[in-house]
Amino acid sequence: MKQDFKIRKYSLSDKTLWDSFAAQCMQQHFFFQRSFMEYHKERFTDASLIVEDMNDNIVALFPASVKDNTVSSHAGLTFGGLLYKKRTFVQKIVTILSLIERYYQELGIEKITYKVMPYIYKSEQGEEDLYALYRNEWKLVRRDFSTIIKKDTPFIPDRSRRKNNTIALNSGVQILPSNDLSTFWELLNSNLQSKHSVKPTHSLAELQFLMQLFPDNIKLIGGFEDGEMLSGALLFLTPNVCKIQYSVNSLRGREFKVLDAIFLSIINDNQLPYIDFGHSSENDGKYLNGGLSKFKFYFNGEASVCDFYEKDLTANL
Missing domain, CATH: 3.40.630.30 (Gcn5-related N-acetyltransferase (GNAT))
Incomplete structure (x- = not known):
């Protein structure tokens, strides 16, 4: 079977490459720059990955940290997930997610938590990763409730x-x-x-x-x-x-x-285009702070959610 992509662990020498690619990705946030991710590096053990094609060109990044055999994307960030450029074909993301699962599984990681990036932070709708999570049988485990205001x-x-x-x-x-x-x-x-x-x-x-x-x-x-x-x-x-x-x-x-x-x-x-008023839910999304959410609602706010998925890597061992 032809191998289209390869995965390697991020290292400090990759900082310039990482930052340059992250700035070009559909998922746009300054906290994907390594300087932001590493300002509190003593709190988290980095487990970030770089995905390349067979010509050593970067095609995706996976900001991640690891604790107690669980990888999170990334525990120090509000959301994360795969970072990739606009107009990336969905099958590539399905394949890359599978390779990431296998990479961590071979390292003995037991579980991955994936924080989906809300669409308002993307330069296009960009829900290829959501489909890939479904295809790869990830489980929705948390949903945070937020309020947004649209400029238009x-x-x-x-x-x-x-x-x-x-x-x-x-x-x-x-x-x-x-x-x-x-x-x-x-x-x-x-x-x-x-x-x-x-x-x-x-x-x-x-x-x-x-x-x-x-x-x-x-x-x-x-x-x-x-x-x-x-x-x-x-x-x-x-x-x-x-x-x-x-x-x-x-x-x-x-x-x-x-x-x-x-x-x-x-x-x-x-x-x-958007104002994000932030979360009004607590206890991993199970409790809604009604007073806070209503306060934001009265500013003409609309509902938005931030989803968390998990994959048990021990199930396929």
């Missing part, structure tokens, strides 16, 4: 959102870009600690480092009263999507409804 849909926010925006602006609050990550992170950390007894996923130092690495992709918007930040939203920007990665209201910010004003400002100023 008339924006008609709920009356209460408009009222809250008026309250904020009439209170003299200014909505401005900011570089004050320290104040924002302290507000965020305090809020998460008091409500959920957890810290932000990213430390302050990590966010500052990432913002230096990707200044065009990570932006902070704040709501200020006399120069004091009351609320804020940290944005991750890709070619298609403005993702609200973190947002927070201080006690005074809640009093003046500042976060509503920030969100309306982001929506009105946005020039990208």
